[in-house]
Amino acid sequence: MDVIVVGSGIVGASTAYHLCKKGIATLLVETNHTGQATQAGTGVIHPWPFPRDTPADWDFKLAAATHLPHLMNELDQDGHPPGYEITGSLSVQTQGSRSAFELMDSLSRREGFETMGHVHRLGPGQARELFPLLNEHDQGVHIEGGARLDGALARHALLEAAQERGLHLRAGQAHLLWENQRVSGVQVGDEHLRAPVTVVAAGAWSAQLLSPTGVQLPLFPVRGQMAHFTLPGQQTRTWPGVRFGDHDFHALAFAPNHVATSGTRRPEAGFTHQATVTELSQLLDTALQTMPGLGQACLSRTRVGFRPATHDGHQLLGPLQDAPGVLIATGLDSQGLTLGPFQGKVAAQLALGEPTGLDLAPLRPDRPTQAP
Numbered sequence: 306m307d308v309i310v311v312g313s314g315i316v317g318a319s320t321a322y323h324l325c326k327k328g329i330a331t332l333l334v335e336t337n338h339t340g341q342a343t344q345a346g347t348g349v350i351h352p353w354p355f356p357r358d359t360p361a362d363w364d365f366k367l368a369a370a371t372h373l374p375h376l377m378n379e380l381d382q383d384g385h386p387p388g389y390e391i392t393g394s395l396s397v398q399t400q401g402s403r404s405a406f407e408l409m410d411s412l413s414r415r416e417g418f419e420t421m422g423h424v425h426r427l428g429p430g431q432a433r434e435l436f437p438l439l440n441e442h443d444q445g446v447h448i449e450g451g452a453r454l455d456g457a458l459a460r461h462a463l464l465e466a467a468q469e470r471g472l473h474l475r476a477g478q479a480h481l482l483w484e485n486q487r488v489s490g491v492q493v494g495d496e497h498l499r500a501p502v503t504v505v506a507a508g509a510w511s512a513q514l515l516s517p518t519g520v521q522l523p524l525f526p527v528r529g530q531m532a533h534f535t536l537p538g539q540q541t542r543t544w545p546g547v548r549f550g551d552h553d554f555h556a557l558a559f560a561p562n563h564v565a566t567s568g569t570r571r572p573e574a575g576f577t578h579q580a581t582v583t584e585l586s587q588l589l590d591t592a593l594q595t596m597p598g599l600g601q602a603c604l605s606r607t608r609v610g611f612r613p614a615t616h617d618g619h620q621l622l623g624p625l626q627d628a629p630g631v632l633i634a635t636g637l638d639s640q641g642l643t644l645g646p647f648q649g650k651v652a653a654q655l656a657l658g659e660p661t662g663l664d665l666a667p668l669r670p671d672r673p674t675q676a677p
C-alpha cells in the first residue's frame with residue numbers, strides 16, 4: 306500500500322477518494338464506532354469565512370467553498386449522487402438585525418465569495434414564506450448560495466467512487482504500528498499493514514489512536530443529539546436551511562417532508578453515547594420555540610454523534626514532528642460536513658507531498674495549545 310487511511314467518516318472517505326482518483330494504492334480501515342459524526346450531522350452548509358477568522362482559516366474556508374460544489378458535481382456526474390443541494394439559507398433573528406445583513410451583504414461582494422450568491426434582507430412574514438414553520442414576526446437574512454448536504458449519502462458516494470478506482474477496505478479497529486520511532490502503518494486484529502504514510506482521520510477518536518507515539522492531540526468529543534421530524538402533507542424540498550441567531554440552533558429540510566435540527570452540545574459526556582431525556586427535552590423545547598409550526602410534526606428519529614472538537618477551536622491538519630509517517634486530519638467540530646470534503650483533499654495532497662497552496666503551519670496538530 307502507498308497510503309493507509311484510518312476512519313471512513315466524511316474526512317477519511319474524501320481523503321481516500323482523492324488518493325484513488327490519482328491512482329494511489331490506498332487502504333481504508335473502519336471500525337464502525339457508535340456515534341460517527343458524519344452519520345449524525347445535520348448538513349447545514351455555510352462554508353464562507355467571517356472577518357474574525359484567522360488568515361489560515363479564512364484561506365482554507367474560501368478554498369473549501371469553491372471546492373465543495375465542484376466535488377459534489379463530479380460525484381453526481383460519476384453516478385454517485387452525494388445528497389448536496391443549494392437551497393439557500395436563512396439567518397433568523399426575532400428582532401431582525403441590520404448588522405447581520407450588512408455583514409453578509411458586504412462579504413458576498415468580496416472576491417472569492419462568488420458562491421455565496423445574492424444576500425437579501427427579509428422583513429416579518431417574508432422569512433415564514435420561505436420556511437413555513439417559523440414565527441410570523443421572524444425576520445432575517447437570506448443567503449442564496451447556502452446549501453444542505455446529507456452526510457451519510459455524501460460519505461457513501463465518496464466511498465463508492467473510491468472503490469471503483471481501486472480502494473481497499475478493511476473492517477476492524479486500527480492501532481498505529483510504532484516501529485523505530487516512526488509510524489509504519491497499522492495493526493488490525495493480528496495483521497500488520499504497512500505503508501509509508503498513514504492518515505489518521507478517525508474523528509473524535511483520533512487522539513486515542515496516537516497513544517503509542519506518546520503524542521497528545523488537543524482533541525475531545527462533543528456529543529450531539531439531533532432529531533428528525535416528518536411533516537405529513539408538506540413539501541419541504543425547496544425550503545432553505547435556517548440558523549436561529551438567538552439560540553445558536555439550526556434547522557434543515559430534507560425531501561420529501563423532513564426537517565432535521567442541529568442538535569445539542571455536551572462536551573462533558575465524553576464518549577457516552579446514550580443521550581438523556583433532559584437533553585432530548587431541551588432539544589424539542591428549542592425546536593418548538595423556534596419553529597412553532599413543528600407542533601403537529603412526528604418525531605421520526607433521533608441520532609447521537611461525537612463532534613471532533615479542539616481546545617483552541619481550530620482544526621488539526623498536517624504531520625507530527627515527533628511521529629514521522631503519520632498525518633492528522635480532524636478537529637472540524639460543527640463544520641465537518643462543510644469543510645471535511647476539502648480537508649480530505651488537502652490531506653491527500655499532503656500524503657503525496659504535493660503543494661496545497663495554503664499556509665497550513667497554524668493548523669499543525671502539534672501546535673502549542675492549552676486545555677481550557
Ligand SMILES: Cc1cc2nc3c(=O)[nH]c(=O)nc-3n(C[C@H](O)[C@H](O)[C@H](O)COP(=O)(O)OP(=O)(O)OC[C@H]3O[C@@H](n4cnc5c(N)ncnc54)[C@H](O)[C@@H]3O)c2cc1C
Pocket residue numbers: 311312313314315316317334335336337338339340341342343344345346347348349350456477478479480506507508509510511514528529530531555567568569609610611612613634635636637638639640641642643644645
Ligand atoms: C448532531 C450533529 C450535527 C452536526 N451538524 C453539522 C452541520 O449541520 N454542518 C456541518 O458542517 N457539520 C455538522 N456536524 C459536524 C460533522 O458531522 C463532523 O464534524 C464531521 O462529520 C466529522 O467527520 P470525521 O470524518 O472527522 O469524523 P467521523 O464522521 O466521526 O468519522 C470518524 C470515523 O473513524 C472511525 N474510527 C475511529 N477510530 C478508529 C480506529 N481505531 N480504527 C478504525 N476506524 C476508526 C469511526 O468509526 C468513524 O467512522 C454535526 C455533528 C453532529 C454530531
